[in-house]
Amino acid sequence: MENKAKPVQARSQKxxxxxxKAALAMYxxxxxxxxxxxxxAAEAGVSTGIAYRYFRNKKDLLLSVISYGADHxxxxxxxxxxxxxxxxxxxxxxxxxxxKAFEVFHIKYRDIHEELEGLQHxxxxxxxxxxxxxxxxxxxxxxxxxxxxxxxxxxxxxxYAATGxxxxxxxxxxxxxxYGLNADVMRxxxxxxxxxxxxxxxxx
Numbered sequence: 001m002e003n004k005a006k007p008v009q010a011r012s013q014k015x016x017x018x019x020x021k022a023a024l025a026m027y028x029x030x031x032x033x034x035x036x037x038x039x040x041a042a043e044a045g046v047s048t049g050i051a052y053r054y055f056r057n058k059k060d061l062l063l064s065v066i067s068y069g070a071d072h073x074x075x076x077x078x079x080x081x082x083x084x085x086x087x088x089x090x091x092x093x094x095x096x097x098x099x100k101a102f103e104v105f106h107i108k109y110r111d112i113h114e115e116l117e118g119l120q121h122x123x124x125x126x127x128x129x130x131x132x133x134x135x136x137x138x139x140x141x142x143x144x145x146x147x148x149x150x151x152x153x154x155x156x157x158x159x160y161a162a163t164g165x166x167x168x169x170x171x172x173x174x175x176x177x178x179y180g181l182n183a184d185v186m187r188x189x190x191x192x193x194x195x196x197x198x199x200x201x202x203x204x
Contacts, residue, residue, distance in 0.1 A: 016054045018044045020068045023061055024076075027112040032062060032119075063129055066116070070133045076105065091198075095191045099166055103183070106170040113174070138163070151200055162194040 022044035026035040037058050041051040055061040069076060106113060119126040142159040146152040169190040173183055 015044075015046065015050070017068075019046070019051055019054055019061070020065055023065045024069065027065070027115075028109055031111045032115045037061065059123075059125070063125060066126070066129055067133070070137070092191055092195060095166075095194060096187060099169065099187055099190060102166065102170050103173045103187075106174045110174050145198060149198060153200075158197050158200075161197050165190055165193050165197070 019040060023035070023040045026039050026043050029035075030039070037051050037055075038048050040061065041048045044051070051061075055064060116126070116130075120130050121127070138156065138159055141163065142156045145159055146155050149155070169186060172179065172181065172186065176183065
């Protein structure tokens with residue numbers, strides 16, 4: 001007898017992923033609060049009833065999108081953030097390219113990013129999910145950094161400090177219309193500050 005379980009499972013997984021991608025696209029267009037499950041289902045090309053087979057409600061869909069985004073951040077930001085070799089000849093160049101990609105990412109998803117920042121303070125489920133994702137990602141980052149730093153003392157703290165600088169830079173660029181700052185200069189300063197933290201010495 002032919003085994004039909006795998007094709008059915010594959011179709012189900014594909015439908016779920018299409019709904020997550022559709023949600024991300026709608027959040028980009030309208031923001032989370034103004035986007036309905038109907039909007040997302042229509043964007044994915046399925047009925048609203050189908051959407052509710054995969055997600056209990058609008059919030060369940062949001063939490064799933066956050067997890068999906070964290071797992072696929074490289075492809076969404078169009079850069080492979082997981083490809084960090086043990087030895088990097090030019091870490092400054094790598095960080096600069098990485099930062100440019102995440103500037104574009106933050107600007108593209110500015111509205112939903114700001115909504116999620118607010119939800120972290122008002123919704124316990126979102127806060128806990130973000131906290132868990134952040135902890136997992138920072139452990140991975142610290143492990144990779146330790147592979148090429150001469151001194152891995154306080155590596156976890158260094159990773160958090162460096163990430164905070166890069167994140168704050170992206171937030172500044174996201175709202176740069178208010179500040180009128182030179183993006184290239186700001187990016188170079190951010191990378192230099194990160195290098196100082198990671199290497200524990202003044203960068204050259």
